[in-house]
Amino acid sequence: MQMKITGAAFAAMLSLAANGWATGLATCDTGPREGWQSPETLKQILIEKGWEVRRIKEDGGCYEVYALTDQGERVEAYFHPETLEPVPVEHDEEE
Amino acid sequence: MSSTESRRARIWDPLVRLLHWSLVGTFAAAWWTRHSPGGVHEWLGYAVLSVVALRLCWGFVGTRHARFAQFVRSPGATLAYARSLIRPNPPRYLGHNPLGAWMIVALIVTTLVICASGWLYTTDRYWGVEWVDNVHRRSTNFGLVLVALHIAGVVVTSIQERENLVASMIHGNKRPAAPDDVA
Numbered sequence: 001m002q003m004k005i006t007g008a009a010f011a012a013m014l015s016l017a018a019n020g021w022a023t024g025l026a027t028c029d030t031g032p033r034e035g036w037q038s039p040e041t042l043k044q045i046l047i048e049k050g051w052e053v054r055r056i057k058e059d060g061g062c063y064e065v066y067a068l069t070d071q072g073e074r075v076e077a078y079f080h081p082e083t084l085e086p087v088p089v090e091h092d093e094e095e
Numbered sequence: 096m097s098s099t100e101s102r103r104a105r106i107w108d109p110l111v112r113l114l115h116w117s118l119v120g121t122f123a124a125a126w127w128t129r130h131s132p133g134g135v136h137e138w139l140g141y142a143v144l145s146v147v148a149l150r151l152c153w154g155f156v157g158t159r160h161a162r163f164a165q166f167v168r169s170p171g172a173t174l175a176y177a178r179s180l181i182r183p184n185p186p187r188y189l190g191h192n193p194l195g196a197w198m199i200v201a202l203i204v205t206t207l208v209i210c211a212s213g214w215l216y217t218t219d220r221y222w223g224v225e226w227v228d229n230v231h232r233r234s235t236n237f238g239l240v241l242v243a244l245h246i247a248g249v250v251v252t253s254i255q256e257r258e259n260l261v262a263s264m265i266h267g268n269k270r271p272a273a274p275d276d277v278a
Contacts, residue, residue, distance in 0.1 A: 023130035025130060025132065054222060055224070068219060074217075074223075076223075090132065
């Protein structure tokens with residue numbers, strides 16, 4: 001009985017580990033990387049908006065930005081790498 | 096497996112068991128919600144931290160086998176116990192054995208690092224700061240390895256001592272001490 005429980009626990013952990021890296025919060029239907037604008041360009045646009053950009057990562061084919069807005073709010077926002085348009089997150093975080 | 100008649104010694108008090116399984120539940124839930132928006136993951140993190148904080152207190156004022164002083168042994172004694180495992184008839188500990196004890200310490204410390212780095216990442220100062228994120232991820236992965244080793248240790252000891260130690264952590268009872276056991 002106990003072996004069965006433990007086996008199930010191991011299986012569960014393996015499936016967790018295999019879950020991969022994309023967070024599933026947003027997905028961008030992006031083409032080849034040649035068509036992407038650089039994260040530096042995105043950063044400049046956001047800085048001009050008054051944002052304090054902390055970090056730009058890639059997630060689900062989008063640029064994922066960690067920043068403080070001009071209002072001083074913490075945001076994790078997604079942008080399309082080709083258009084640099086904001087991409088709505090599955091369910092926007094309320095802070 | 097021994098009969099219910101012979102497994103009567105009450106070893107794990109209700110709070111030890113409740114906190115053990117609460118940690119399992121909250122840690123697992125925090126893992127599942129690690130990408131969920133809306134602050135669920137963060138609240139689960141605080142729940143994990145509360146469980147660990149309570150367990151730390153209970154480790155000083157709790158019942159006999161709940162106390163760190165009862166089960167945490169010196170490195171030398173722990174090494175001696177580890178060596179005894181490869182020989183026949185290693186000693187049976189009624190409470191945590193020395194290796195299990197250090198696993199508990201490692202799990203608690205790792206959980207605190209996970210909680211602290213996770214909380215830090217939610218502050219304005221450290222929001223989006225890469226090293227904080229890395230500490231949070233790596234300590235979590237390390238924690239999952241510890242959990243796997245902890246389960247492996249419990250299974251091996253259960254087989255070797257012919258007692259279902261997972262069940263003991265549920266009902267709190269173990270087979271009473273034999274003359275050679277460490278009570």
